[in-house]
Amino acid sequence: MYRIRHYIRPEQIREFSLIFIIMLAVLFFGTQIDGYYSARTFNRIAASVAIITVLAAGQTLVILTRNIDLSIGSIVGFASYFAGQQLSANQDMHPLIAVGIAIGFGALLGSVNGLLVVYGRVPSIIVTLGTLAIYRGVLVDYAQAKTITTDMMPTWLVDLPRVNLFTVGEIEIRVMVGVAVLVVIAFQLCLTYLLLGRRLYAIGSNPDAARVAGLPARRIVLLAYILCGALAGLGGFMFLVRFGTITVSAGVGLELSAVAAAVVGGVNIFGGAGTMFGALFGAVVIGTLEQSLLRMPNVSEFVRDALLGLFILLAVASDAVILQQLRSLWARWAREARETPAAHSEKESGHAS
Amino acid sequence: MxxxxxxxxxxxxxxxxxxxxxxxxxxxxxxxxxxxxxxxxxxxxxxxxxxxxxxxxxxxxxxxxxxxxxxxxxxxxxxxxxxxxxxxxxxxxxxxxxxxxxxxxxxxxxxxxxxxxxxxxxxxxxxxxxxxxxxxxxxxxxxxxxxxxxxxxxxxxxxxxxxxxxxxxxxxxxxxxxxxxxxxxxxxxxxxxxxxxxxxxxxxxxxxxxxxxxxxxxxxxxxxxxxxxxxxxxxxxRKLESFFARNEHEQGELMLSVRNLGKRGIFSDINFDIHRGEVLGFAGLVGAGRTDVGLALFGVEPADSGEIILKGSQQQIRSPEQAQALGIAYVTEDRRQLGLTLPMSIAANISLPSLRKYLSAVGIIRRKAEQATAENYRQRLSIRTPSIWQEAGKLSGGNQQKVVLSKWLNTEPQLLILDEPTRGIDVGAKAEVHHIIDQLAGQGMGIMLISSDLPEVLAMSDRILVMREGQQMGIFNREEATQEVVINAAMGQSRSDVKV
Amino acid sequence: MPPSFKWDSLKRWETLLAVVLAVVVIFNISQSSVFLRVDNLVNLFMLHIEKIIVVLIMTLIIINGEIDLSVASVMGLGACVVANLYERGVSMEAAILVGLGVGALCGIINGFWVAYVRLPSLAVTLAGLIAYHGIAEMLVEDRSIGNFPDWFNQLGQKALIGPLPLSLVIFFILFIIFAAVLHFSAFGRYVFVIGNNREAARYSGVRVRQVKMMLYIMSGVIASLAGILFAARLGAVRASTAEGFELDIITVVLLGGVSIFGGKGTLAGVGLSIMLVLCLRNGMNLLSITGNTQSTVIGVLLIFSVLIPNLTQDFQGFWNRRRMIAK
Known part of the structure; x- marks a missing residue:
């Protein structure tokens, strides 16, 4: 039993529990909603989850370093508007260039946040509260009340939301979902296998130790903000693809959904712990609840937010209560393993052979 | 080379x-x-x-x-x-x-x-x-x-x-x-x-x-x-002996009895008495559980078994404010983090635990009274500062410690728990603190002195309780407590850790 | 004589605010001859009165080292509860009482998790923001509820004392009470001590949890009150009432020199910051600058309020080093 603690960490148990919750939720909704188990349900949930997932991935990078980015709702809006505007002006622009414009624009806005946090030493919550207002305000002035509409877009973009990557039975995996999953896997690999990724954890885990160990904390935090901005830019492009119509209020409030997904997904709001898969699961939980509650008979569509808030609170509370319990259990196992050296060394050798 | x-x-x-x-x-x-x-x-x-x-x-x-x-x-x-x-x-x-x-x-x-x-x-x-x-x-x-x-x-x-x-x-x-x-x-x-x-x-x-x-x-x-x-x-x-001096005091009636006090995984079976005017020293290595006993008595980390009998009546101490109401004060070992609010003034720090004494009828703090108290302690303990409205964080370690002492003396405690009261302060201030301890005991206060500074415990205490790894190893009278006796008790008989 | 505030910090930030405020006021006077007229000044306050009432309690919460992101949702919920009950035939007076009670309940929920379970207030009140807003949506759905009794609608506008409407009177009374409580009472002292160092406060016998709980309950009740006043002023309630106000409210508090890390700030500074933001918005209105550019300017101000002192410090350090090397 003792050895388990080396390979599964309390945080991982917490993440796995989300899968369990998702399964429970799906089973529950299946009994309540007619025809719930259908490709339509899946696509509807997946489309809403995809954007939140990409944003939550970026938010996770920043939260890992013990910071926060509350401005991404405005970055999404600005990037989607800007990309949409460029596309309507140049109809034959290469799709990849259009995506690149959105990502680059997001990264630019993210780097402003990062520079202010890192070199201006302004607390991240102040910086991003400020830029949340600033980016939105500048967007409104920039847009001059003009709206980007679907008919201004090239046809490939209008068709994109319905393009399938591949089909599993009845379920069609659309491009947007593919992008979101790709982002999660790519960044999870980076977090696991890049030195940079591990240092992201280190900085959030113990900033003092990071300074003493000589880690380039400033540059890493700046990078986290740039990546978060870039992912918000990508999210903006996905927003453009999904809705086609972009007003100046596009993406309002998405920062809260992204933070919520990350927190529900077990990303520690004080930094140092959390994974991309956690953020993905968090987004799926929220998306499933949102979209399923919409279709529940006898339940007002307006109950959604109330339940969502409750759920976030429970997630945070479970972090505090359950995770503490698990951790102390792990620590006790470690202690007991030490205090019975004979049994321990037996296990050691048993493991080695 | x-x-x-x-x-x-x-x-x-x-x-x-x-x-x-x-x-x-x-x-x-x-x-x-x-x-x-x-x-x-x-x-x-x-x-x-x-x-x-x-x-x-x-x-x-x-x-x-x-x-x-x-x-x-x-x-x-x-x-x-x-x-x-x-x-x-x-x-x-x-x-x-x-x-x-x-x-x-x-x-x-x-x-x-x-x-x-x-x-x-x-x-x-x-x-x-x-x-x-x-x-x-x-x-x-x-x-x-x-x-x-x-x-x-x-x-x-x-x-x-x-x-x-x-x-x-x-x-x-x-x-x-x-x-x-x-x-x-x-x-x-x-x-x-x-x-x-x-x-x-x-x-x-x-x-x-x-x-x-x-x-x-x-x-x-x-x-x-x-x-x-x-x-x-x-x-x-200079020679070591020169700066400790204890005056002889009459020991008063029994004030605190602790029986079989324990906290799971931290300490267990702690038994001692403190009389009025007595200094009970707590010796042992850092991590032996002495601070934890102090925290339990002060209600910060309440004990989970055993009895605390204060002036004849048994008490369940669950929080610092309760301990304070019972006449217990605790001068923490970490004075910068836990003892003081560094950005606030000396006067505000001193009045904090007894702020209710300074309220007017409508609940406004009477600053003149607050000031008078602070000036009083500034003189009594010779706190060296240009003004009592100065930030506590700007004082030297020794003067900070005197502010912490003032703040607790102002609650008029009967039992004073001192945790490493002279750690990190210079020799002169240390002697002053020792003098204050001696005075307070002379006035009939019961004092629990936790210190890792062995000569200090030996010189200041009437009796010495030695702890090791959460266990009470013994209580020694002033006469029998020598450096060797205390160290042997604190370290155990041999260096190797015998587990039962 | 004991100084009544911490003059050191007051001198720096509050003076700067006052100077900037004076410049803006002079500009406003030069642009508009009616600026200093009482009805214009009343109007100035009334445009954002609900926010600045909540700013007062938010000041205490941030000095205490916490935050309450849920205030705007509680404002909306308070208004929606009142509207919903009134619609069902409950008398307006009773509905208002229930609305305030619901606000207190929201505060208790926030306070319980923050003070007793010790969860981060940012996360707790973020959840509250979403949840309370959700409950407001359940109550009002996508409708707009109006047709309130005349006396209620007049509460929002009609001058009550001299030229001052009820909500402005409430603001001034609360300002005086909060200034007294924060800077001269034991409770205020505890608020500061806890904000500086929660553990040190606990070791000094301060009832940390009760103080925090109290603050959140006050926040809930005041936010709900402000929401109800907002409903009275607008004459109609939607689920989206007061949505997004939390950012404006927090901005004003931080601009007033209150440290986001707690333990530092004065109500005088927040008062100046309220005036500054109101006059600035008025001045920009005079220049026909739209609402969005206005929020941009406020956002820039917020960041600069922390950035400039930091940069000055850096510059001073650089200058000192240069001087030392030169010596």
Whole structure:
């Protein structure tokens, strides 16, 4: 039993529990909603989850370093508007260039946040509260009340939301979902296998130790903000693809959904712990609840937010209560393993052979 | 033989203090060099200069005879200078192997987990410790965390290892293991700078001893040429006995009885009485559970078994405000973090626990009364400050401690718990604090004096309770309590940890 | 004589605010001859009166080292509860009482998790923001509820004392009470001590949890009150009432020199910051600058309020080093 603690960490148990919750939720909704188990349900949930997932991935990078980015709702809006505007002006622009414009624009806005946090030493919550207002305000002035509409877009973009990557039975995996999953896997690999990724954890885990160990904390935090901005830019492009119509209020409030997904997904709001898969699961939980509650008979569509808030609170509370319990259990196992050296060394050798 | 690291003529001043005054210091390969001195003697400034946290105002640092400039801790690492501290700086969310290698300058951008675990296992094996490279740092004990830091230093091929009070929070068994590691490193030619306040440890592990006082190097001799008394005299600059004096007091009636007090996993079966006018000393190593008993009596971390009988009636103390209402005061060992609110004024700090006394009928704080109290204590305890409206954070350690004492004396306690009341304050202020303790006992206050400063406990206490690893080892009368008796009780009969 | 505030910090930030305020006021006077007229000044306050009422309690919460992101949702919920009950035939007076009670309940929920379970207030009140807004949506759905009794609608506009409407009177009374409580009472002292160092406060016998709980309950009740006043002023309630106000409210508090890390700030500074933001918005209105550019300017101000002192410090350090090397 003792050895388990080396390979599964309390945080991982917490993440796995989300899968369990998702399964429970799906089973529950299946009994309540007619025809719930259908490709339509899946696509509807997946489309809403995809954007939140990409944003939550970026938010996770920043939260890992013990910071926060509350401005991404405005970055999404600005990037989607800007990309949409460029596309309507140049109809034959290469799709990849259009995506690149959105990502680059997001990264630019993210780097402003990062520079202010890192070199201006302004607390991240102040910086991003400020830029949340600033980016939105500048967007409104920039847009001059003009709206980007679907008919201004090239046809490939209008068709994109319905393009399938591949089909599993009845379920069609659309491009947007593919992008979101790709982002999660790519960044999870980076977090696991890049030195940079591990240092992201280190900085959030113990900033003092990071300074003493000589880690380039400033540059890493700046990078986290740039990546978060870039992912918000990508999210903006996905927003453009999904809705086609972009007003100046596009993406309002998405920062809260992204933070919520990350927190529900077990990303520690004080930094140092959390994974991309956690953020993905968090987004799926929220998306499933949102979209399923919409279709529940006898339940007002307006109950959604109330339940969502409750759920976030429970997630945070479970972090505090359950995770503490698990951790102390792990620590006790470690202690007991030490205090019975004979049994321990037996296990050691048993493991080695 | 050429020293690895040589500090020449180093000076460093802070506003109002000359922390280091033309200091010379050498570290040779394969030696354990003990650095001794009272708090404020300049030890920590020296370490910070060697690790690049501070820059010296003048003088130079030579590595293998070449002058170098250590601009930050990353550069220090580059020169092969590593440090471990009393509170190890580990990353709790990362595992052992990552903690060892996270700061390495590596060529690739990728983490090869297999290789990292292999190398970590290798280093840990070379150190002869059984620590799993895959376990998370969060669950490790302090001793294990230090081991991780030593492994980190070894992995960086450190040639100079600074150990700043590494044993302060370790059990005797863990200290022994740490010394074994230290000997391994010494044989590998690492120069070790070892700082400790425990004389026994110095004689056990050190090859050479350097003493600092008031920012100057007083002496530097091989271990064979020094004696315990000589070193202490070098440290304090005068004979030891001169600054403790206790007046004889009449002991009053029984005030506090503690019976079978326990807290799971921390301490158990604690039994003692304190009478009016009595000072009960608590001796033992750091981590023996003395502070935890104090915290239990003050309700910060309530005990979960046993009885506390205060003036004849049994009490369940669940919170500090309750303890305070019962006439208990607790002067914490961590005065900067827990004792004071540093950005607030001296007056506000003193009135805080008894703020209700200063309220007018409509609930407004009467500042004049607050001021009068603060002025009163400023005179009584001779707190040296231009104004009682000055921030508490701007005072020296000794004056801060007097503010903490004032704040609790102002609650008119009957039982005063003092936790390391003279740690980190200079000799003069220390004598003043001792004088205050003696006075308070004379006025009939019961005092529980927790101190790791053995001569202090011996001189100030009427009786001494010795704790070891959460157990009460015995209570000794003033006459029978000698340094040897107390140390033997605090350490156990032998150094090896006998588990039942 | 004991100083009544911490003059050191007051001198720096509050003076700067006052100077900037004076410049803006002079500009406004030069642009508009009616600026200093009482009805214009009343109007100035009334445009954002609900926010600045909540700013007062938010000041205490941030000085205490916490935050309450849920205030705007509680404002909306308070208004929606009142509207919903009134629609069902409950008398307006009773509905208002229930609305305030619901506000207190929201505060208790926030306070319980923050003070007793010790969860981060940012996360707790973020959840509250979403949840309370959700409950408001359940009550009002996508409708707009109006047709309130005349006396209620007049509460929002009609001058009550001299030229001052009820909500402005409430603001001034609360300002005086909060200034007294924060700077001169034991409770205020505890708020500061806890904000500086929660553990030190606990070790001094301060009832940390009760103080925090109290603050959140006050926050809930005041936010709900402000929401109800907002409903009275607008004459109609939607689920989206007061949505997004939390950012404006927090901005004003931080601009007033209150440290986001707690333990530092004065109500005088927040008062100046309220005036500054109101006058600035008025001045920009005079220049016909739209609402969005106005929020941009406020956002820039917020960041600069922390950035400038930091940069000055850096510059001073750089200058000192240069001087030392020169010597």
């Amino acid at each position: 050429q020293p690895i690291l040589k500090l020449e003529n180093i000076s460093k001043a802070f506003p109002g203090v000359k922390a280091l005054d033309h200091v010379e210091f050498e570290l040779f390969p394969g030696e354990v060099h003990a650095l001794l001195g009272e708090n404020g003697a300049g030890k920590s400034t020296l370490i910070k200069i060697m690790t690049g946290i501070y820059q010296p105002d003048s003088g130079q640092i030579l590595l293998d005879g070449h002058p170098i400039k250590i601009g930050n801790s990353a550069q220090a690492q580059g020169y092969g200078i590593a440090a471990i501290y009393q509170e190890p700086l580990v990353f709790p969310d990362l595992n052992v192997a990552e903690n060892i290698f996270i700061g390495h300058r590596v060529k690739g951008a990728f983490v090869d987990w297999r290789k990292m675990y292999r190398e970590a296992d290798d280093i840990l094996a070379r150190l002869g410790v059984s620590l799993d490279a895959r376990s998370q740092a969060r669950g490790l004990t302090l001793a294990q965390q230090q081991t991780v830091e030593i492994a980190k230093a070894l992995s960086l091929n450190a040639r100079v290892l600074i150990m700043d009070e590494p044993t302060a929070s370790l059990s005797a068994h863990e200290v022994e293991q740490l010394f074994n590691l230290t000997r391994v490193l010494r044989e590998r030619g690492v120069a070790i700078l070892f700082i400790s306040h425990r004389m026994d440890e110095i004689f056990e592990i050190a090859d050479r001893v350097t003493v600092f006082r008031d920012g100057q190097q007083i002496s530097s001799k091989p271990i064979a040429e020094i004696t315990r008394d000589g070193v202490i005299q070098d440290m304090v600059g």
